[in-house]
Amino acid sequence: MKQLIYGITGNTAKDELWPLVRRLKNWMDKKDIGYRLHASIVDGLLKRSMITPENAEKISINELTQKCDVILSIGGDGTLLHTAFEVGTSGIPILGINIGRLGFLADVEASKIQNAMRLMEEGRYMIEERMVLDLSGPHTGLALNDIVITRKPGGGLAAIDIQVDATRLNRYWGDGLIIATPTGSTAYSLAVGGPIVMPGSNVVIVSPVAPHSLTVRPIVLPAQAVLTIQLAAVSSGCTIALDGRTHTIAGKRTPYTVRRANHSIRLIRLENMHYFSTLRSKLSWGMGPQMLA
Numbered sequence: 427m428k429q430l431i432y433g434i435t436g437n438t439a440k441d442e443l444w445p446l447v448r449r450l451k452n453w454m455d456k457k458d459i460g461y462r463l464h465a466s467i468v469d470g471l472l473k474r475s476m477i478t479p480e481n482a483e484k485i486s487i488n489e490l491t492q493k494c495d496v497i498l499s500i501g502g503d504g505t506l507l508h509t510a511f512e513v514g515t516s517g518i519p520i521l522g523i524n525i526g527r528l529g530f531l532a533d534v535e536a537s538k539i540q541n542a543m544r545l546m547e548e549g550r551y552m553i554e555e556r557m558v559l560d561l562s563g564p565h566t567g568l569a570l571n572d573i574v575i576t577r578k579p580g581g582g583l584a585a586i587d588i589q590v591d592a593t594r595l596n597r598y599w600g601d602g603l604i605i606a607t608p609t610g611s612t613a614y615s616l617a618v619g620g621p622i623v624m625p626g627s628n629v630v631i632v633s634p635v636a637p638h639s640l641t642v643r644p645i646v647l648p649a650q651a652v653l654t655i656q657l658a659a660v661s662s663g664c665t666i667a668l669d670g671r672t673h674t675i676a677g678k679r680t681p682y683t684v685r686r687a688n689h690s691i692r693l694i695r696l697e698n699m700h701y702f703s704t705l706r707s708k709l710s711w712g713m714g715p716q717m718l719a
Contacts, residue, residue, distance in 0.1 A: 430546060431460035433490030433518075435509060437501030438466050442525040446500065446536050448476050453540060459547070462494055491516035496546065496694065500536075502526020503613075507669045510570045510691045519553050521546070521694040530612055530708045533699060542696055550697035554625055555690040557607045557649060561668060563682035564675070569668040570691050571610030573684055575655065575675070576602035576635065581662030583638055589654040590647060597658060599638035605653065605684055606631045612709065620644040622711070624701060625693075630686075653684040 434450070436443050447467060454461050463471070465484035471477040490497060491513055497520045499509040506522040513520065522532025523539055534542045545551055559569045577584035586598045606615035611623040611631055620633035621644065628649040634642050647653075657664055657678040664675045666682070695701075705711035 428495075429460060430495040431462065431493065433462050433464065433485075433494035433497045434467055435464040435487065435490065435497060435499055435512075436467060436523075437505040437525075438470050440501060440525055442536070443500055444470060444474055444476065446523075446525060446539070447471065450539060451477075454543075459543070462490055464490060487512045491518045494518065496521060498523055499532060500525060501532065502529055503531045504670065506531045507570055511568065511669065511671075513691070514568075515689045517689070517692060519692040519694050528708060530704065531609070531693070533704050533708070534696065545696050545698070546694075551694050552697075554693045554695050556609045556625055556693055557628070558687035558689060558691055559605065559607055559630070559668075560685050560687035561666075561682060562685075564677075564680055565666060565673045565682070567668040567671065568687055569610075570607065571613050571669045572604050572606040572615060574602060574604050574614060574635075574667045575664050576667070577661075578663045578665060583662060584664050585658035585661035586664075587656050587658050588632070590651050592652075592654070595632075595645075596642070598634050598642065600634050600636045600642075602635035602664065603655070604631075604633040604635060605655075606633065612705075615644070618644075621646065622705070630684075649686050651685075654681050655684065656681045 462485050465486060468482050468484045472482055497518055499506045499520050500523040502524055509520055523534050523536060524532040525536050559573055561567050561573055575586055583599050584602055586603045588595045604615045608623040608625050608627045611620060615631050615633045618633050618635050620631050623629060630647045630649055631644055633644040659678050661678055665672050666675050
């Protein structure tokens, strides 16, 4: 079996990152495991005198995707989303290491990183293809989790018109609208009452945020559907965010199109970590009060 080469990146704003990277680096050196460090990691290690300049090879994210087999994204779910955005269409698999609060996507805890690496070296993992949303219009971009339209604070209700394959679906009155992938179904969409959807499902979830009608509920659409979205003339001003990257919607009646992207993001799931067990351990899913006490 070919020995994997790991590209290491992470959230450099977290103090917990640096001792973990140093331990991981020393352990990988001892085990003769190949790795490359992202330039931002190298800069942080130099600043903290954890490496010497002669060992400070700085590599961009594009170089990591070309020279490595796997990206280790150390941080939390936000860090993994940022890593997914950076690797783009390269197809390189990502393993998320959690030093954040929840760690649903980055589901390997920092304390178990060496065990995770052993499983990787033994080939005891699978690669999940995660759907990506493609936004076109005045703003363009990609989202692994969700695209969120939200009214600006202090304004009136958002009024959002949406068509599915050129057929009118609804005008959503409320605070906003979430268009989520199965990966994003356990994020903001879940918080507003959307369903939990397994990652391999070929669907898109449309969930209203604080709808101004009790009859409006989330709806699940086929992944191949093309959604056209625009603010109605009577709508308040809104923003549109792709995995948290926010833009102001400049004009009303200006259409945006959301469709499934031509590529997917590849996430690594270790042999001993099933999606259902992650739901239970991270979200306490299906656990009654007596089990949480």
